[in-house]
Amino acid sequence: MRGKLDRQVTMLSSLTTDQLVPNDHPIRHIKPIVDQALSGLSPLFNRMYAEMGRPSIPPEHLLKACLLIALYSVRSERQFCERLQYDLLFKWFLDLNIMDPAFDASTFSKNKERLLEHEAARGLLGAVLEEARRRKLLSEDHFTVDGTLLEAWASLKSFRPKDGSETPKTGDKNPSVDFRGEQRTNDTHESSTDPETRLAKKGAGKEARLSFAGHILMENRNGLVVDVSVTQATGTAERKAALDMLEKVPGKHRVTVGADKNYDTSDFVSQCREMTVTPHVARRKWTNLDQRTVRHPGYQVSQRIRKRVEEIFGWMKTVGGGRKLRYRGVARNQLWAEFTAAAYNLVRMAKLAVPKPAPIGRTVPIFPG
Numbered sequence: 392m393r394g395k396l397d398r399q400v401t402m403l404s405s406l407t408t409d410q411l412v413p414n415d416h417p418i419r420h421i422k423p424i425v426d427q428a429l430s431g432l433s434p435l436f437n438r439m440y441a442e443m444g445r446p447s448i449p450p451e452h453l454l455k456a457c458l459l460i461a462l463y464s465v466r467s468e469r470q471f472c473e474r475l476q477y478d479l480l481f482k483w484f485l486d487l488n489i490m491d492p493a494f495d496a497s498t499f500s501k502n503k504e505r506l507l508e509h510e511a512a513r514g515l516l517g518a519v520l521e522e523a524r525r526r527k528l529l530s531e532d533h534f535t536v537d538g539t540l541l542e543a544w545a546s547l548k549s550f551r552p553k554d555g556s557e558t559p560k561t562g563d564k565n566p567s568v569d570f571r572g573e574q575r576t577n578d579t580h581e582s583s584t585d586p587e588t589r590l591a592k593k594g595a596g597k598e599a600r601l602s603f604a605g606h607i608l609m610e611n612r613n614g615l616v617v618d619v620s621v622t623q624a625t626g627t628a629e630r631k632a633a634l635d636m637l638e639k640v641p642g643k644h645r646v647t648v649g650a651d652k653n654y655d656t657s658d659f660v661s662q663c664r665e666m667t668v669t670p671h672v673a674r675r676k677w678t679n680l681d682q683r684t685v686r687h688p689g690y691q692v693s694q695r696i697r698k699r700v701e702e703i704f705g706w707m708k709t710v711g712g713g714r715k716l717r718y719r720g721v722a723r724n725q726l727w728a729e730f731t732a733a734a735y736n737l738v739r740m741a742k743l744a745v746p747k748p749a750p751i752g753r754t755v756p757i758f759p760g
Contacts, residue, residue: 408483418462420741422484425455428518432511439509448494452485453502454515454730459484461711461734469496507722512729516619519733523615523740530612531642533689535649535697537609538629539704540591540602541621541724542715545584550601552580585719591624603716603724606632607703607732608640611649611692614699615739616732621725630659637668647671647689649697655679671697706738707731 412419429451436450456471459481465471475481475493482489506512523529575590582588588601606629608618618636622628633654640646648663650672660679663670671693674680684690707713711731718724 404489406489408479408487408489411479412483416480417738417741418480418484420744421462421737424519424522424737424740425458428515428522429454431518431521432514435509435511435514439505439511448498448502450502450506450511452494453498453506454511455485456499457512457730458734458737461731462738464710464712466712467717468499472496472498503723503726507726512726512733516616516729516733516736519736519740520615520617523613523736526740526743528613528740528743529615529617530610531646532644533611533647533649533693533696534617534637534640535609535611535693535700536606536633536636536654537650537697537700537704538604538606538632538653539708540593540600540624541605541708541713543582543585543588543601543603544716544719545582545588545601547601549582549584550575550580550590551583554579587623587719587721589624603721604628604632605704605707605713605728606636607700608633608636609700609703611696613739613743614702615736616703619728619732621721621728623721629653630656634659634662634666637663637666643667645669647693649693651697703732703735706735711735 439450440447456468456475459465460468460471465474471481472493472495475485475487479489482491520529577589580590582601585601588603590599591602591604592599602624604622604624606620606622607616609615610617618639620632620636622632630653633648633650637646637648645667647669648671650670652673652675654670654672655675655678657679660670660672669684670680671684671690672680673694674685707728711734713727713731716724716727718727
């Protein structure tokens with residue numbers, strides 16, 4: 392029987408957003424971790440705001456919004472605020488009622504400097520890692536480091552000479568620029584859109600693009616992000632950022648770090664040994680490692696597990712929206728990277744919290760033990 396179209400609008404409803412989100416939805420494993428992490432950051436939020444004045448949007452809403460932007464591949468903060476108006480799952484994650492209006496997109500811009508000044512994203516990432524440590528999901532001894540290029544929010548047309556001389560242009564509104572015969576380097580040129588970007592390419596024969604360098608320190612037990620950094624794309628940025636992140640690893644005990652061939656240099660290997668870090672880097676033809684390192688089975692294990700760091704870069708570039716960065720400058724892109732790394736860790740922790748099904752063909756006792 393064909394149902395009838397009822398155009399009568401429901402006037403009153405007793406439903407809540409919690410009742411409308413499915414009980415088996417994966418985000419239900421993420422929200423308790425986020426709520427616990429934000430409750431621990433309450434003293435930080437108190438220092439961020441004045442005691443008197445007009446009430447602002449709660450900082451918990453801003454941080455949760457940044458996580459949702461990464462988790463659901465929302466392309467901009469303005470689009471998120473538009474979606475928050477009608478997406479009940481977003482309202483549930485932010486602890487809003489169905490009838491609560493969405494806040495304006497300018498809230499992100501007005502509070503960005505406040506989040507940067509007090510390192511709120513770094514605090515959230517640290518709180519998530521503390522929960523992972525409490526669940527015994529982190530390795531304190533074995534790590535992997537790697538870097539990648541992140542395309543900046545600037546075009547090659549903005550890469551102009553520092554002395555002010557202009558390249559000949561043709562056209563009116565969107566002129567086409569002829570770079571033929573012109574040698575452009577980071578020493579003589581800079582972007583007028585984002586002066587902190589650098590012209591870089593991934594390898595020989597690849598095109599050069601205005602980029603930043605992204606770096607990740609991963610623990611080897613479950614592939615969680617321990618630290619993340621965004622720097623200018625220079626020839627030594629990977630190794631310098633790796634040493635900076637390894638120096639922040641807590642404890643004085645010896646640890647290992649896996650890496651690719653770009654880290655097989657004499658300065659990186661020697662500085663790692665001075666920091667009581669055993670470098671398990673992939674070997675070049677003329678390697679800087681000796682047999683006391685490569686003869687151990689742990690070296691082969693590090694070389695096998697280190698490839699999992701590419702999964703993190705892939706997730707951050709596709710799901711997290713890092714294929715082309717949305718922000719200008721190192722500081723704002725660092726803020727994005729920390730929120731995105733925290734979102735990735737939350738996804739990993741939610742998956743690890745789900746019990747694995749029993750293998751087919753094996754019986755599981757009803758009363759184990």
